Amino acid sequence: MIRSLDLLDLPYIARYRNDTLTLDSARALTRGHPLGAAGFLSYFNPARHLYAAIANGNGSSILGGVIHTRGDTFAKLLYLTPSSQLTHPELPSLLDHLSIEAGKWGAFHVLAEIDETSDAFILLRKAGFSVYAWQRMWDVSNLTDAGSGSIWKRSRSVDLPAIQSLYYQIAPALLHPIEPAPNRPRGLISGDGIKCYANMTSGAVGIMFTPLIHPEVSNVGERLVGLVKAIPDRRSRSVYFCVRSYQAWLEPVLEDLGAEATSRQAVMVKHLTHLVRDQETVPAVPSGATIQPSRVTRIDKRTG
Numbered sequence: 001m002i003r004s005l006d007l008l009d010l011p012y013i014a015r016y017r018n019d020t021l022t023l024d025s026a027r028a029l030t031r032g033h034p035l036g037a038a039g040f041l042s043y044f045n046p047a048r049h050l051y052a053a054i055a056n057g058n059g060s061s062i063l064g065g066v067i068h069t070r071g072d073t074f075a076k077l078l079y080l081t082p083s084s085q086l087t088h089p090e091l092p093s094l095l096d097h098l099s100i101e102a103g104k105w106g107a108f109h110v111l112a113e114i115d116e117t118s119d120a121f122i123l124l125r126k127a128g129f130s131v132y133a134w135q136r137m138w139d140v141s142n143l144t145d146a147g148s149g150s151i152w153k154r155s156r157s158v159d160l161p162a163i164q165s166l167y168y169q170i171a172p173a174l175l176h177p178i179e180p181a182p183n184r185p186r187g188l189i190s191g192d193g194i195k196c197y198a199n200m201t202s203g204a205v206g207i208m209f210t211p212l213i214h215p216e217v218s219n220v221g222e223r224l225v226g227l228v229k230a231i232p233d234r235r236s237r238s239v240y241f242c243v244r245s246y247q248a249w250l251e252p253v254l255e256d257l258g259a260e261a262t263s264r265q266a267v268m269v270k271h272l273t274h275l276v277r278d279q280e281t282v283p284a285v286p287s288g289a290t291i292q293p294s295r296v297t298r299i300d301k302r303t304g
Helices: 009-015 025-031 037-044 089-106 117-126 157-170 220-230 250-257
Strands: 001-002 050-057 060-068 076-082 109-115 130-139 150-152 186-191 195-203 205-212 240-246 265-271
Touching: 001 089, 009 060, 025 060, 025 130, 025 195, 025 205, 025 240, 050 089, 060 089, 076 089, 089 109, 089 117, 117 265, 130 186, 130 250, 150 220, 157 195, 186 220, 205 220, 220 250, 240 250
Parallel strands: 076 109, 205 240
Antiparallel strands: 001 050, 050 060, 060 076, 109 265, 130 240, 130 265, 150 186, 186 195, 195 205
16 A cells, blocks of 8 residues: 555654665755755645655555756655665655656656665666666865866856856766756856856755766866855855766866765666657648738739
């Protein structure tokens, strides 16, 4: 049996809070544990696209959550718990159930981020997820010894076309239907005709950047350090860079700067719909429309 989360599940959640597999790295690093008190209460806010369900069977249970941002074409799996029950026979049904809820929000895909060595990697593949990119999280909280923050500034709506152009130059075309170009300017940009953009996600415990940097850019190390220093109202929060496989050339730069990397993650997708392009013949004149032919009553041809 699969049902929605309710308040009676609070003791169950508290018991397995430390046995949770997180599948949305950005949210976990910026907002903390997905099953914390604040996170639990968020499920009962009808204005948010946040949903959790529990699957029961064989005397045990497994819980999962999914989240969607309004306007995005994709949703994200948040977590599965307890992680010690990933062989639960109802796990595939639970993942299908969460995907159906995401589809109700208008999502075309469901994404999940998982350590490539995790047992859950195989289980997600069996549930219909496939790898479309790789990523690694870099802790850059201590990159403040050099560089200048003055070369970075807040992006504005007027910068959006240039940001989208940069995305299309860097991200492979196969990724565009899954994660389209940014539709909101949520980050910082650098000069040089906007060849550097860093999408920013922030929360109570951390800040994460997903950088898009053109290979032609010079002084990349200095720019990355400057990005950390340019964060507005950072306070004592940790800072992370999410480096995707199509920007992997940034990793040696970060390593030289002294940033600390986590293990590589597979970014997986489950397609809820299929894009179909059908050719259709369109008449030159719409049905029901009439054309009044022009008429020439007489042509006078005069010669001099």
